[in-house]
Amino acid sequence: MFTAFKRFFAVFIAFLLQVAFAICIRIFFRNYAFLIDVVFKVLSVFIVLAILKDSTKLSNDVPWIIIILLFPIFATILLVTLGKNYSRNKLMKSIVEEEEKSLKYLKQDTKIMDSVEKNYLTNLKYINAVTNYPVSTNNKLEYYATGADFYESLLKELKKAKKYIFMEYFIINKQSEMWDGVLDILKEKASEGVIVRVLYDDIGSIRVLSPKFPNELKKYGIDCITFNTLSPLKGIFMNNRDHRKITIIDGKVAFSGGVNISDEYINKKERYGIWKDNGIKIVGDAIWNLTVMFLNMWNANRSEDKDISKYKYDFTDDLNNGYVIPYPDGPLDEELVGENVYINMINESKKYLYIMTPYLIIDTDMINSLIRASKRGVDVRIIVPGIPDKKIAYTQTTSFFKVLHDNGIKIYKYKNGFIHSKVFLSDDNKSVVGTINLDYRSLYLHFENGIYMENVDIIKDILKDFETTFKECNIITSKDLKANFIKRAWQSILRLFAPLF
Numbered sequence: 001m002f003t004a005f006k007r008f009f010a011v012f013i014a015f016l017l018q019v020a021f022a023i024c025i026r027i028f029f030r031n032y033a034f035l036i037d038v039v040f041k042v043l044s045v046f047i048v049l050a051i052l053k054d055s056t057k058l059s060n061d062v063p064w065i066i067i068i069l070l071f072p073i074f075a076t077i078l079l080v081t082l083g084k085n086y087s088r089n090k091l092m093k094s095i096v097e098e099e100e101k102s103l104k105y106l107k108q109d110t111k112i113m114d115s116v117e118k119n120y121l122t123n124l125k126y127i128n129a130v131t132n133y134p135v136s137t138n139n140k141l142e143y144y145a146t147g148a149d150f151y152e153s154l155l156k157e158l159k160k161a162k163k164y165i166f167m168e169y170f171i172i173n174k175q176s177e178m179w180d181g182v183l184d185i186l187k188e189k190a191s192e193g194v195i196v197r198v199l200y201d202d203i204g205s206i207r208v209l210s211p212k213f214p215n216e217l218k219k220y221g222i223d224c225i226t227f228n229t230l231s232p233l234k235g236i237f238m239n240n241r242d243h244r245k246i247t248i249i250d251g252k253v254a255f256s257g258g259v260n261i262s263d264e265y266i267n268k269k270e271r272y273g274i275w276k277d278n279g280i281k282i283v284g285d286a287i288w289n290l291t292v293m294f295l296n297m298w299n300a301n302r303s304e305d306k307d308i309s310k311y312k313y314d315f316t317d318d319l320n321n322g323y324v325i326p327y328p329d330g331p332l333d334e335e336l337v338g339e340n341v342y343i344n345m346i347n348e349s350k351k352y353l354y355i356m357t358p359y360l361i362i363d364t365d366m367i368n369s370l371i372r373a374s375k376r377g378v379d380v381r382i383i384v385p386g387i388p389d390k391k392i393a394y395t396q397t398t399s400f401f402k403v404l405h406d407n408g409i410k411i412y413k414y415k416n417g418f419i420h421s422k423v424f425l426s427d428d429n430k431s432v433v434g435t436i437n438l439d440y441r442s443l444y445l446h447f448e449n450g451i452y453m454e455n456v457d458i459i460k461d462i463l464k465d466f467e468t469t470f471k472e473c474n475i476i477t478s479k480d481l482k483a484n485f486i487k488r489a490w491q492s493i494l495r496l497f498a499p500l501f
Contacts, residue, residue, distance in 0.1 A: 037072075044072035066496070091228060092240070094300035096332055102292050105308055108134040116323065121454055123344045123430070127327045130335055133292075135325045138315055139284030143433070143458040145465040147265040150257060150279030151178060157253045157281075158185045164195035164311065166248040166294045170204035170241065170435075173262035174213065176269070182261060190221035198224045199298060201242040206230065208262070225301045240331050242297065243435050243446035246290050251313030254287040256280055256326070256451060257433055258420045265420070272387040273417020276469065278356075280433045280451060280458075282326070284319045288312055289326035293449055296328075322456035329436060330447040338436040339443045341452060342424060343369045349426040352379040354466045356421040359439040360384055360397040361498050366438070367403065374408040383469055386413040393439070396498055399491035402481045412473035425462050429455050433462070440498050 048065050108128060112135050116124045124135050144150040158165060165186065173179055190196045198217060200209070214224035227242040247255040257279030263269035265277050282290070295308045305311075329338035346353060346369040353373055360382065374380045382404070388394030401411050422442075424432040434450030436442045453459070483491070 040072040044068045091300065092332060094303075095296065095330075098296040098300045099332075102296050102308070103132055105292060105312075106132050106134055106289075109136070112137055112323075121323065123341060123348065123452060124323055124325060124454060126344060127325050127337070127341060127452055130333075130337055130340075131327045133289045133325060133327050134285075135323055136285035136289075137321065137323055138317075138319045139282055139286045139321055139324045139456075140319045141283075141321065141324070141453070141456055141458045142281040143461040143465070144257070144279040144281070145461070145468070146267075147259045147275065147277040147279065148267060150255070150259050150277070151181075151266045153279075153281055154247060154255055155181055155185065157249050157255075158182065158189070158247075160253075161185075161189050161194050161249050163250045164197070164248075165189060165250075166197050166199075166246070166291070166298075168199040168242065168244050168246045168294050168297060169261050170201045170243045170245065171208070171260035171262050172198070172200045172205050172213075173208040173260075175208060176261070176263040178263050178266055178268065179261050186217075186222055187220045196222045197294075197298060198222060199227055199242070199294070199301070200224070202226045202229045203238070203241055204243070204260075225298065227297070227301065239441075239445045241441075241446050243442060244293070244297075244449045245435050246294055246449060248287060248291050248294060251287055251291060251311055252283065254282045254290045254326075256282075256290065256435070256449060258422050258435065271418070272385070272389050275417060276356075276414060276419045276421060278421040278423060278433065278465070282324070282451070284315055284321075284324070286324040286326050286451070290449070293326070293328045297447070323454045324451065324456060326449060326451045328447070328449055331445055336443055338448055338450060339363075339366065341432060341450060342366070342436075342438075345424050345426050345430055345432065346370055346373050346380075348430070349373055349378045349380075351427045352381070352425075353427075354423075354425045354463075355380075355382045355438070356419055356423045356466070356469070357382065357438040358385055358389070358418065358420050358422070359393050359437050359442075360400050361393065361439040361495075362400060363440075363443075367400070370404060370409055371407040380409045381412060381466075381470070382409065383412045383414055383419055383466075383473060385418045386415045386474070387417045389418055392494060395491060396439075396494045399495050401476055405476055405478070405481060411476040412470060413476065414469065414472060415474050416472050423462065423465075425459070425466060428459060428463065431456075431459055431462050 048068055113128070115137075116128075116135060127133065128135055142153070144153065167182075186196050186198075200213075211226070211229075214226060217224040228238070228240060230238060245256055245258065245260060258277045259265045259279050264271040264275045267275055291311055292308065295305060295311065299305055327337065327341070329336075343365060346366075370380055384397055385394070388397075405411060422434055422436055424430075431453050432450050433453075434448065436448045436450050442448055
């Protein structure tokens with residue numbers, strides 16, 4: 001923890017130095033202060049006009065516009081210094097290059113796409129069109145309603161590894177029983193000649209891992225990469241985290257969902273009451289999508305694989321079971337894929353739409369889609385935590401309750417503790433399970449992954465999980481929404497600046 005504090009402190013000092021430099025420049029040219037103010041005010045207007053011209057998500061850009069107009073000098077310098085010019089960042093450029101290289105490995109079965117077209121499965125078409133990741137039908141799936149069930153299955157499959165194990169996680173907690181169980185198997189497999197690769201996010205794991213962690217794993221023959229290491233010089237790029245949770249074993253089995261590698265996820269350690277999470281296991285062709293995602297990120301950090309097709313396993317068994325498409329989402333995409341998939345589901349829902357999410361910090365597009373669904377008679381229900389993990393994020397979440405409740409949307413608070421699951425379910429035939437929260441960080445800033453499914457047999461298990469969880473919740477009433485002026489004002493301020501964080 002002390003190491004994490006020191007690293008954050010170094011970044012904070014670097015930021016203060018940048019601000020101090022800007023102030024010094026102004027003091028040095030103080031005799032021209034009026035002229036400088038005029039120049040920056042004019043420049044700020046042009047910047048705002050440029051933002052408005054290119055904006056596809058105005059609710060996300062409004063905070064920048066307000067800050068630029070109120071503080072033209074400071075905000076313009078900040079925007080130029082920290083603006084999202086990904087072409088200046090080596091890692092981001094490498095990710096784009098790897099994604100382009102991988103397109104040749106993503107082949108869509110035309111018969112499957114003909115079936116998608118014939119049955120008007122528009123969200124499958126959308127995901128395939130914008131990501132180039134293929135839809136598959138030859139899969140067997142298992143859904144886990146708890147982190148403990150997920151973990152038990154994960155250990156069982158890791159023990160079967162013969163060729164390789166790939167693991168990519170936002171959080172790996174070295175001081176946890178969960179990691180101990182995984183590490184024992186990884187060490188054994190590495191000693192047997194199995195390729196073991198571990199990729200984790202630096203800020204996600206900064207409180208529980210030291211910078212020496214990759215070298216510690218190297219002693220056991222395990223390759224490890226830290227994603228986007230915290231640095232005082234990276235500016236806004238520090239906001240772009242790897243929030244994915246993926247394990248792939250020999251190309252034969254893959255896992256994903258909300259579960260990180262730490263004891264609270266399996267309720268071995270209590271944080272915020274009972275930790276409600278979920279996971280999913282895939283056996284079948286859809287694994288290749290997750291494999292390509294992992295290898296894109298791995299090779300963007302450390303170029304090792306000239307030909308990734310060697311990691312593909314060809315399934316000969318007939319596992320025909322609905323449509324499955326694991327898909328990536330990230331800040332480098334031209335579209336907000338994660339949010340658009342969710343909105344498409346909302347817009348297509350006819351009978352019901354059920355959602356589990358740890359955070360509910362959404363833009364106007366999402367709000368209006370949910371309201372329209374409710375007004376056309378869809379039973380819209382959203383489960384959020386009863387015990388929050390972050391007070392500010394929870395205050396932002398509660399600020400959306402009234403507008404949703406007043407338009408017929410039912411909000412459920414999980415009274416036993418914290419909801420970490422990220423699940424959408426609609427009409428007994430569509431579902432998304434993955435890592436994508438309903439907040440600006442997941443929808444705009446993080447690298448994420450989702451698994452979209454239609455007409456698969458585990459839909460019934462996901463529905464059962466929702467039905468069980470509803471019984472463990474308190475539904476929000478009009479009485480619960482009463483708030484004084486100060487609380488409403490604080491909620492409004494936090495909502496306004498949510499896209500900046």
